[in-house]
Amino acid sequence: VVAGQPRAIARAMRLVDDRAPEAAALLKALWPSTGKARVIGVTGNPGAGKSTLCDRLIATYRGDGERVGVVAVDPSSPYTGGAILGDRIRMARHATDDGVFIRSLATRGHLGGLSRSARDVVRVLDAAGYGVVLVETVGVGQDELEVTRLADSTLVVMAPGLGDEVQAIKAGLLECADAFAVNKADRDGADAVVRDLELTLALGVAGWVPPIVKCVASRGEGTAAIVTALAAHKAWLDGTEAGRERRRRRLRNEVRESLREALIGAAIADLGPELEDAVRAVEERACDPYTATERLVAAFRAGR
Ligand SMILES: Nc1nc2c(ncn2[C@@H]2O[C@H](COP(=O)(O)OP(=O)(O)O)[C@@H](O)[C@H]2O)c(=O)[nH]1
Ligand SMILES: [Mg+2]
Numbered sequence: 001v002v003a004g005q006p007r008a009i010a011r012a013m014r015l016v017d018d019r020a021p022e023a024a025a026l027l028k029a030l031w032p033s034t035g036k037a038r039v040i041g042v043t044g045n046p047g048a049g050k051s052t053l054c055d056r057l058i059a060t061y062r063g064d065g066e067r068v069g070v071v072a073v074d075p076s077s078p079y080t081g082g083a084i085l086g087d088r089i090r091m092a093r094h095a096t097d098d099g100v101f102i103r104s105l106a107t108r109g110h111l112g113g114l115s116r117s118a119r120d121v122v123r124v125l126d127a128a129g130y131g132v133v134l135v136e137t138v139g140v141g142q143d144e145l146e147v148t149r150l151a152d153s154t155l156v157v158m159a160p161g162l163g164d165e166v167q168a169i170k171a172g173l174l175e176c177a178d179a180f181a182v183n184k185a186d187r188d189g190a191d192a193v194v195r196d197l198e199l200t201l202a203l204g205v206a207g208w209v210p211p212i213v214k215c216v217a218s219r220g221e222g223t224a225a226i227v228t229a230l231a232a233h234k235a236w237l238d239g240t241e242a243g244r245e246r247r248r249r250r251l252r253n254e255v256r257e258s259l260r261e262a263l264i265g266a267a268i269a270d271l272g273p274e275l276e277d278a279v280r281a282v283e284e285r286a287c288d289p290y291t292a293t294e295r296l297v298a299a300f301r302a303g304r
Contacts, residue, residue, distance in 0.1 A: 001128050002033045004067075006098065009128045013103055016120040027120055030127040037069070037126035038234060041151030042136045043173065048157040049183040050136050053217040053226075058100055060223050061132045069125030069133040070102040071118055073147055101130060115146035119254070122150060145176060149250065153178040153233045155226065156210075158197075160189025174200065177210045179229040185214040185222070207242050208233065267300050274299055 001008045012030075015023045040057075042050050051072075058068050103125075105117055118135060125133050137147045148154040156177040161184075182193050197212050211229040215222025237243035268275060278296055281287040 001030060001124060004129050006101065009101060009124060010103075012124045013121050016124060017105065017117050019117075023120070027123060030123060033127040034123050035126065037122070037130055037133045038153070038230075039122055039126075039133045039135065039151045040230060041148035041154040041176075042134055042157060043138065043145075043148050043154060043176075044157035044181075045159075045162050046138055047162055048159040049217040050138075050157045053157055053181060053183060053215070053223070054134050054136050056217055056220050056223040057134060057227065059220075060227050062097065062099055066131045067099045067129060068101075069122070069128070069130035070100070071121050071125070071133065071135045072102065072104045073118060073135065073137040101125060101128070115150060116257075118147050119150040145173065148176045149253070152237060152247075153230050155179050155181055155230065157181045157183050158193055159184040160187050160193050178208065178233045179210050179226065180212045181217075181222070181226055182212060182214045183217050186216045186219070190214055208236050267296070270300055270303075271296060 001012050012026060014020075015026060042054055042057075044050055054070060058070065061068050103121060105121060118137075122133050122135065135147060135151055154176050156173055156179070158180060159182070180197055182190050182197070184190060191214075194212055194214060201209060201212075211232065213222055213225045213229055215226060217223075237247060275296060278287070278292040282289050282292050
């Protein structure tokens with residue numbers, strides 16, 4: 001993987017994605033080779049032009065001599081079904097470029113699992129020397145928003161005529177934006193989206209103010225300005241205390257989440273039948289769930 005061999009990378013990703021028993025040892029061994037990639041989340045409503053824009057960003061970063069990894073999160077929700085094929089087609093011209101590695105991830109519908117898989121797949125790409133990693137997600141659902149948290153910078157793609165009016169957009173999506181791309185500027189309504197965004201941001205952004213860039217991804221217009229905006233955000237992350245604090249917060253969250261998962265696993269393994277008994281007692285209303293939890297925690301602590 002560290003030597004950048006595509007077959008090894010693909011195999012490592014499969015192990016990580018399947019949560020194979022070897023995955024933990026693999027990720028530990030790869031860790032020293034990570035921490036160099038710039039991870040860019042690309043999110044926004046289906047049809048906004050994320051894949052088209054990613055294709056342009058790949059070309060631009062390749063032109064700068066960067067190796068580029070792409071993680072495409074395929075939503076399993078029925079209304080965005082088929083995105084996987086579309087994404088592959090739109091990025092297909094890079095398929096023969098060995099400086100580009102594209103990997104799709106299924107959402108599988110389990111909360112938290114997606115962001116963990118995505119994060120670990122991104123780590124594999126990082127260890128393999130991809131200096132820029134684009135993570136394309138759809139900005140619907142909490143799980144999707146989680147995925148953008150693993151990014152250094154999150155680009156929110158909007159477009160006119162998609163119900164992307166700023167009032168309608170989820171607050172979570174606005175908050176996670178480090179830059180906005182208002183795509184389909186060849187259509188009516190793009191300026192109105194920009195104006196609405198500017199007004200919304202003027203109301204209450206402290207610290208980094210996300211730049212708003214108009215673009216026409218299908219023609220490659222505006223891509224350079226987006227790359228510049230993302231570079232400015234990276235400079236902010238690296239060069240300011242607020243930026244460094246944000247990185248620390250992300251790692252803190254990761255360790256906590258990983259701890260939560262390990263603890264619940266250990267508790268279930270240790271308590272086994274006691275846990276089932278507690279559930280039954282609550283079901284029979286012999287015990288309230290609060291007391292049941294307290295007793296389980298006490299039993300786990302006592303190592304029974
Ligand atoms: N008019 C116009 N159409 C675009 C533009 N960018 C993308 N599209 C089209 O919008 C549709 C959805 O694009 P896609 O990249 O798949 O969106 P995604 O679902 O956000 O990944 C496709 O038919 C694209 O060709 C643009 O700048 N202008
Ligand atoms: Mg797409």
